[in-house]
Amino acid sequence: MAIDMQARYLKSHEWARQEEDEIIVGISDHAQEQLGDIVYVELPEVGDEVAQGEAFGSVESVKAASDIYAPVSGVVTAVNEELEDAPELVNQDPYGKGWMIKIEPSDPEEWDALLTPEAYEKVVEEEA
């Protein structure tokens, strides 16, 4: 299982990375492994508001459909439209081409509440 050391995490297996003033969001390598082949990703629209810990979209695999939760609150500034035709990017490159949305955060302090890579690794180990 790969962990992006630049990212912060939620217990529900989303990652978040700071890029300039925005937060870029996806699901972790562990999450994509558990879900199996992803066949559909449902994302919000640019301009939608998201709230920390609340679902902003969902991923569907052959096995299951799961909600994706927002690591921070704010306004969606970009969505990865490539996932519409190529959901497999989430499996192939979860921390790169499989990114899902970018958020302009409304509360900078929320970032500090996210799990560090080390803390997230422990969460995954405990689940196993």
Place this chain on the structure above:
Amino acid sequence: MKEPLIYELSVTGREGVKPPALDVPESDLPQELLRDDLPLPEVSEVDVIRHFHHLSHKNFSVDSVMYPLGSCTMKYNPKVNEVAARLPGFTGIHPMQDEETVQGALYIMHTLQEDIKAIGGFAGVTLQPAAGAHGELTGVLIMRKYHLDRGDTKRDTILIPDSAHGTNPASSSMSGLHVVQLPSDARGNVDLDELRKVANDRVVGLMLTNPNTLGLFDEHVEEIAEIVHGCGGLLYGDGANMNALMGIMRPGDLGIDVMHFNLHKTFSTPHGGGGPGSGPVGVAEHLVDFLPGPIVTIDPALSEEELPYYTLKMPAKSIGRVKSFWGHFGVIVRAYTYIHMLGTAGLRRAAEHAVLNANYMLSRLRDVYPLPYDRICKHEFVLEGHLPDAPDVHALDIAKRLIDYGVHPPTNYFPLIVHEALMIEPTETESKQAMDYYCDVLLKIAEEAKTDPQLLHDAPHETPVRRLDEVKAARKPHLRYEH
């Protein structure tokens, strides 16, 4: 052998039907309704008969194989149900007929309402909903209307345990409510501490599947009812697993305020392609006025001694109609037949045998397949389809290999709280021999998983088509037939 599509059997100019000679004046069709191309298959009668006869032989159904699809209660559908439903007095009537002329049909509906009230411990029942999830939606709308009617307008949240049926969150969202998921504790019960944290004045209700999707009866159901009622909420019961309880325990007695029943599960009416389903909803006294209608009631003014007159009525504060006409009447007749063929004692015996059968199979399999929640189960149980000595073999491989042995796989990858879940529900209609065969096969497959995992990865081997590419089918679906 692969069966061609009926379109592939088409030969230009071949006819299966010869319409009679035209005996009315010919007139032109409106120009805008004409089309140049109508791609219908051109086949003869014998082509059609053979094609569908072949397909019917490929049907993998409960009439041909053991079908222990957990959560679905694929019990045998007694043929006497079909005899009853096909009686001309039922098939020859029309829903627009005057109620005076269909008193027999209304009698059946009224009796089934009373039966479900008695089995569930409820004060009122609607037979209208057309399926289980439709019953859930109906139940949630009833709960919502109950609060609004009291002037309590701030409630917008439904609590749903993670061991509930997957349709519960969908039904709640469809009702415009916000879903909060509750975790399970180590014994597979609702985590009471977590429940207490979220039980507040925003809660419309809690949707409890009991026995839950792990096949386990919640050991704290009365405390759950107390906590939910304590915050002003209502307790919804998902009756899809009623097959474990009928004749033994009445959900209404446990504090459940509203519950749907699945006639196509518990009461042996056809399932899947053989449906339609039916999801009657039972409610406690304080919710009777909100039921969707019409409900069959006795009109005392028109009744004679020993000859009740049945009439259709909308409850006073009804949420309205949820289905056209009178629900799925043919299904209602089948469920009525099942209940009255078995009688009170028979229903209880059916539930007892469903539970006994599940525990028998569990006891034969538990040493080989991991059992994450180790308790006496009710009508079904959930194993992990992932064996310690065969790390590359998954639940899906085991499921596909079962088909080679001529049995239907169990539900897999559900519930989500069990890793690589295999959810097995034999139902009361399987014999010891049939269950032993199924267990023998599962134990043999566990051996194969260690010695020849490729055999499982490539399964099924004996079917007209081999392992289907489910990922490609979902990512790049062909939704239209192309020549």
